[in-house]
Amino acid sequence: SQELEQSPQSLIVQEGKNLTINCTSSKTLYGLYWYKQKYGEGLIFLMMLQKGGEEKSHEKITAKLDEKKQQSSLHITASQPSHAGIYLCGAANSGGYQKVTFGIGTKLQVIP
Amino acid sequence: DAGVTQSPTHLIKTRGQQVTLRCSPISGHKSVSWYQQVLGQGPQFIFQYYEKEERGRGNFPDRFSARQFPNYSSELNVNALLLGDSALYLCASSPAGGRAFEQYFGPGTRLTVT
Numbered sequence: 001s002q003e004l005e006q007s008p009q010s011l012i013v014q015e016g017k018n019l020t021i022n023c024t025s026s027k028t029l030y031g032l033y034w035y036k037q038k039y040g041e042g043l044i045f046l047m048m049l050q051k052g053g054e055e056k057s058h059e060k061i062t063a064k065l066d067e068k069k070q071q072s073s074l075h076i077t078a079s080q081p082s083h084a085g086i087y088l089c090g091a092a093n094s095g096g097y098q099k100v101t102f103g104i105g106t107k108l109q110v111i112p
Numbered sequence: 113d114a115g116v117t118q119s120p121t122h123l124i125k126t127r128g129q130q131v132t133l134r135c136s137p138i139s140g141h142k143s144v145s146w147y148q149q150v151l152g153q154g155p156q157f158i159f160q161y162y163e164k165e166e167r168g169r170g171n172f173p174d175r176f177s178a179r180q181f182p183n184y185s186s187e188l189n190v191n192a193l194l195l196g197d198s199a200l201y202l203c204a205s206s207p208a209g210g211r212a213f214e215q216y217f218g219p220g221t222r223l224t225v226t
Contacts, residue, residue, distance in 0.1 A: 004154075031213060042116070042202060043155070043217040050213075088154055092213060098145055098206055099168050100215065102154030 002027045002091050004103035012109045013079050021074045021106045023089035029069045031092030033100055034061075036085050043088065046074075050092075076108075084110045114139070116205050116218035124224045125193050133188045133221045137205030143167075144186040145215065146178055147202040155202055161186055190223075198225045 003026040013019050023032065031050045035043040047056045049065035049072060056063055060077045076083055086105040093099040117136045125131050137144050143162040147155035157170040161180035180186045184205075190197055200222050204215040 033215070035217075040200060040220070040222065042219040043204075045214060045216060048213055090154070093168070098143060098160050098204075098212065098215060099157040099170065100145075100147075100155075101157070104152075104154050 002101050004089055004091055004101060006087075006089060006103040006106050008106060009104065010107045010109075012111065015079060015081060015110055015112050017079055019076050019079055019108070021087050021089075021108075023072045023074070023103055025070045025091055027070070027091075029065070029072075029091055030094035032063075032065055032069075032072045033088075033090040033092065034063050034072070034074055035088045035090060037088060037105070038085050048092070079108075079110045081110045081112055084108055116203055116216055118201075118203050118218040118221050120221060121219070122222045122224075124226060126226055127193055127195060129193050130189065130191045131193060131223060133190075133201050133203075133223070135186045135188070135203030135205075135218060137184050137186070137203075138207075138216055141205035141207050141216075142184050143206040143208070143212070144180055144184065145204045145206070146186070146188045147204065148172070149200040149202060149220070151199070158188070193225045195225050198223060 034046040052067040088105045090100040090102045145160040146158040149155040159178045160168040164180045175191045200220040202220045204217045
């Protein structure tokens with residue numbers, strides 16, 4: 001079965017600083033999702049990457065999928081308190097149905 | 113447009129009881145998926161339904177069942193509740209066609225089993 005490892009598991013940054021969260025898959029990715037979750041709430045869709053080398057941006061958040069499609073990174077530029085939350089990467093299923101296998105998440109705190 | 117809605121928001125049940133959770137997808141979305149998120153973990157896939165048919169099932173016991181109605185809303189049913197079933201239950205809906213990969217999640221139902 002596919003497993004996703006996220007690093008770091010927890011991150012505390014000063015407002016205005018840049019940061020990167022990594023997601024590594026045990027198998028080649030069919031597609032990779034990034035979601036944000038406020039504690040105990042639903043997930044907010046950020047973006048999905050499918051092609052090797054693909055890069056997408058959503059406001060100040062940029063995500064990349066490596067050429068081999070086994071690693072993705074999420075980069076936040078000039079972090080703000082509104083960026084605080086749990087960032088989850090998820091692997092899309094290639095079996096014809098919409099199962100997403102999620103990592104454990106990275107908890108981000110932004111200190112004003 | 114309204115997003116995915118789930119009810120109830122919170123629920124407390126006793127071991128051995130049964131529970132039904134409800135989900136209404138975004139208007140026009142025909143696919144609904146259910147996930148279980150235990151505290152400190154990522155969500156785990158339980159079921160996907162599309163056009164009222166089960167399309168995928170995760171590694172959960174038969175105590176978990178679901179169905180989808182003609183209006184595409186869905187119910188998740190859990191029988192013989194265990195303490196380990198305490199979790200946030202998330203529902204996600206997806207559009208059809210080229211945007212089928214987009215999954216929009218509801219706020220979740222927090223289930224506590226005592």
